[in-house]
Amino acid sequence: MAFLHGLGMVCILLGIPFFVSGTIGLLRFPDIYTRLHALTKADNVGLGFVVLGLALQAEEWNTVARLLLIWLLVLIASSASCHLVARAALRRKIQPWTRP
Amino acid sequence: MSGLYSLAALCLLLAVLAGLVRILRGPTEADSMLAAQLFGTCGVAILLLLSKGLDWVVLQDIALVFALLAALAAVAFALRTWGGTER
Amino acid sequence: MPGKFSCSSFPSPILLGRLLVRLSLFSVLWCVLAGLDGRSWIIGLPAVSAATFCSLLFAPQQPCPVSFLGVLRFIPFFVNLSFWGGCDVMRRALSPAMPINPGLVRYQVSLPEVPQQVLLVNCISLLPGTISADFTDQCITIHTIDRDMPVWSTVHLLERRVAALFGIRVAGGRP
Structure with missing residues (x-):
């Protein structure tokens, strides 16, 4: 049990760099599309690690199922909103930044 | 041990705060829309960590609602705020 | 609640099958959200019924078969x-x-x-x-x-x- 608890803690700590790099990408990247890349992908992997860590430490099946449900919901929500924001920007004729 | 959860949540909170700088500076409206996604993902992670650290299960349900609202906010933005001219 | 569907405009065994599938899916979802406490079904039963009704109302088609x-x-x-x-x-x-x-x-x-x-x-x-x-x-x-x-x-x-x-x-x- 202590082993699973420790493994879960490691997973949670592994998730944090992904969130941080998502934010750094959000600040550094040049246009809306590249910022969407950073936010959508990095943050979802970070959340995946946090959920995995908490699920390893959970005591009831119920909690594990609820955590997975939350993760799935966030996955759907963020990929759908990524698509919608990118589409809205593209239809507004916002040109993607290209390397000069 | 439970202090670690709060510490992790604090790190994520700092990440959200730094992300807010981008959202305040813009330059387009879509950049502010990234806030919904940031709160959606980071906010859910923070709530889950706090729910474990403070042993407060209700926060998991709030995280669930956060995830749902983040999706709805993006849909509303795409359809109402920006979709008007192209439709 | 099920009585409402049997007197809808096209009562068919297919619709009844879909109803049962969705009803059980939403019931499992409720168990995940609320736990196994029997008293939670005081709210759970109306919620599950309403969710099934809405899903049949807005998405009556059978989704694609999944392997x-x-x-x-x-x-x-x-x-x-x-x-x-x-x-x-x-x-x-x-x-x-x-x-x-x-x-x-x-x-x-x-x-x-x-x-x-x-x-x-x-x-x-x-x-x-x-x-x-x-x-x-x-x-x-x-x-x-x-x-x-x-x-x-x-x-x-x-x-x-x-x-x-x-x-x-x-x-x-x-x-």
């Missing part, structure tokens, strides 16, 4: 790719030189049904280096963070896996 084996093989594939997607974007964000070379790519979809296409479009956003930026007439506009990445072959691989999830095959395709 169970396909789902089992899709999950590790997807988790692996989205993990590398996160690592890739982390590397680009943290590297001082910021190695990005963004551009737009078009991809012609050969999946036949709308639910399959929606799944593909949503999964593209979590793949390494790609987000789906628009989707009109079977054509996905993909924004890639690096034009030197093999975008077409990655998306085509994903499309084949999505097709396998629904138990169908897609054509070999062209670049």
Whole structure:
């Protein structure tokens, strides 16, 4: 049990760099599309690690199922909103930044 | 041990705060829309960590609602705020 | 609540089957959300009934048949790719030189049904280096963070896996 608890803690700590790099990408990247890349992908992997860590430490099946449900919901929500924001920007004729 | 959860949540909170700088500076409206996604993902992670650290299960349900609202906010933005001219 | 459906305009065994499937799915969902406490069903029963009614009202069609084996093989594939997607974007964000070379790519979809296409479009956003930026007439506009990445072959691989999830095959395709 202590082993699973420790493994879960490691997973949670592994998730944090992904969130941080998502934010750094959000600040550094040049246009809306590249910022969407950073936010959508990095943050979802970070959340995946946090959920995995908490699920390893959970005591009831119920909690594990609820955590997975939350993760799935966030996955759907963020990929759908990524698509919608990118589409809205593209239809507004916002040109993607290209390397000069 | 439970202090670690709060510490992790604090790190994520700092990440959200730094992300807010981008959202305040813009330059387009879509950049502010990234806030919904940031709160959606980071906010859910923070709530889950706090729910474990403070042993407060209700926060998991709030995280669930956060995830749902983040999706709805993006849909509303795409359809109402920006979709008007192209439709 | 079930009595309401049997006197609706087209009572059929198919509709009854769908009703039972959705009713049990929403009941399991309620168990996950509320726990196994019997008293929770005071709220759970009306909530599950209302959810079933709304889902039949707004999405009466049967969703595409899903292959169970396909789902089992899709999950590790997807988790692996989205993990590398996160690592890739982390590397680009943290590297001082910021190695990005963004551009737009078009991809012609050969999946036949709308639910399959929606799944593909949503999964593209979590793949390494790609987000789906628009989707009109079977054509996905993909924004890639690096034009030197093999975008077409990655998306085509994903499309084949999505097709396998629904138990169908897609054509070999062209670049």
